[in-house]
Amino acid sequence: MKVVILCGGMGMRLREETEYRPKPLVQVGGRPILWHIMKNYAHYGLKDFVLALGYRSWMIKEYFLNYDAMNSDFSVRLGDKPEVKYLDSHPEQDYLVTLVETGLNTMTGGRIKRLARHLDDDTFMLTYGDGLADVDLNALLAFHRSHGKLATVSSVRVKSRFGILDLASDGQVQNFAEKPQLGDWSSAGFFVLNRKVLDYISDDESVFEQEPLQRLVAEGQLAAYQHTGCFYTMDTYREYIALNEMWESGNAPWKVWR
Numbered sequence: 325m326k327v328v329i330l331c332g333g334m335g336m337r338l339r340e341e342t343e344y345r346p347k348p349l350v351q352v353g354g355r356p357i358l359w360h361i362m363k364n365y366a367h368y369g370l371k372d373f374v375l376a377l378g379y380r381s382w383m384i385k386e387y388f389l390n391y392d393a394m395n396s397d398f399s400v401r402l403g404d405k406p407e408v409k410y411l412d413s414h415p416e417q418d419y420l421v422t423l424v425e426t427g428l429n430t431m432t433g434g435r436i437k438r439l440a441r442h443l444d445d446d447t448f449m450l451t452y453g454d455g456l457a458d459v460d461l462n463a464l465l466a467f468h469r470s471h472g473k474l475a476t477v478s479s480v481r482v483k484s485r486f487g488i489l490d491l492a493s494d495g496q497v498q499n500f501a502e503k504p505q506l507g508d509w510s511s512a513g514f515f516v517l518n519r520k521v522l523d524y525i526s527d528d529e530s531v532f533e534q535e536p537l538q539r540l541v542a543e544g545q546l547a548a549y550q551h552t553g554c555f556y557t558m559d560t561y562r563e564y565i566a567l568n569e570m571w572e573s574g575n576a577p578w579k580v581w582r
Contacts, residue, residue, distance in 0.1 A: 325372065325465075326443055327365050331358065331453040332378020332426055332435055340561045346380040348453035349387060350564060353571030356387065357558055358453050360578065362419070367581040368461040370449065371419045374442050376426040376435040388421050433530030440522050450515040456567070456578040457555040459514050467549045468516035474545040475521055475537075478514035480555040509548060512555045554578055 335347035342350065348358035362373060377384055392398075395414040401407040422442055426435040436450065447468070449461075459478050468476040511533075524536040540546040554577040558564050570576050 325370060325445060326374050326448045327362075327370050327372065328374045328376065328436065328439060328443070328448055328450045329358065329361060329453050330432055330435055330450070331375045331384060332381070332428075332430065333453075334379045335454070337559050338561060338564060341564060342379075345383055346378075346453075347558070348375075349383055350558065352456075352558070352564075352567045353576070357456065357567075358384075360456055361451065361453065362416075363581045364456075364458075364578065365449070365461065366416070366419065370461065373419065374422045374424060374439055374448075375453075376439055377423055378426055378428050378430060378435070381423075381425055385423055388423065391416070427528065430528045431531045433525040433532035433534075433536050434528030436532055437522060437525045437528070437530070443519055443522070446519055448517055448519065450517055451513045454558045455513050455555070456558075457512055457514060457551065458553040458578050458580050459512070459549075459551050459555075460553075461514075464514065464549050464551075465516055468547070471547045473547050474518040475540050476516040476547050476549055477537075478512040478551045479509040479548040480512045480551050481508070482510050482555075509550065512551055514549075514551075 329348070331346060331348045333347060335342035335350075338347060338350065341347070348361075349356040351357070352360055358375075365371070365373070375384065392410060392414070393408070395416070397411040399409045399411060401409075424439055424442060426438040430438065449465075457478070457480075464476065464478060521536065521540070524539050525532065526535070530536060537546060556563065556567060556578065558567055567576075
């Protein structure tokens with residue numbers, strides 16, 4: 325099964341890092357966040373990736389073209405019969421990574437639509453190149469197959485960024501909760517989609533999270549898998565720092581691989 329990862333955005337809210345590299349290559353613990361995402365999928369045997377590229381796409385291409393050399397010891401024979409011999413192997417074996425140019429300013433729906441020729445199975449997975457979670461992908465896929473709808477999205481309960489006040493009519497504070505968990509469910513990405521979902525995307529200007537998903541909802545074709553584990557995004561420099569601190573402390577709850 326193919327795993328689509330959206331890697332084309334400019335990451336404007338993380339300009340401290342994305343001015344120099346695409347957000348999927350921003351590092352957490354010395355490795356691109358994209359590497360962490362792919363490691364999680366590979367843990368569940370999902371190693372066939374399709375990357376939708378846009379902003380600074382050449383840097384992601386260079387990363388994968390040089391991956392074996394940068395992660396292995398090797399010998400180089402110089403001269404008119406050059407040869408490279410790798411002396412050991414890295415853990416990322418048998419990954420198939422298809423890198424597709426989907427345009428600099430294309431919206432998320434358009435990026436997915438432009439990948440159509442690479443999506444030859446009835447079902448594929450989709451996620452973003454800046455989100456980390458410990459979603460049980462086997463359970464997610466089983467849930468998707470059980471309900472028979474065209475699309476499944478993973479959902480999480482998120483914490484408020486601020487303390488919540490419960491006020492009386494005269495302004496007296498009756499309760500204070502420091503960044504409580506909110507009652508509503510939010511999208512965590514980590515979709516499972518039937519290929520027919522591509523028909524819901526009109527053109528490059530289509531934002532997948534707007535009209536296509538709204539149409540699926542209206543037709544009763546979108547179900548939510550309720551994920552109760554961790555979920556983190558890297559939208560801001562503060563979140564970038566927090567993710568790196570978690571990794572360096574040995575407490576990276578999204579790390580499901582060994």
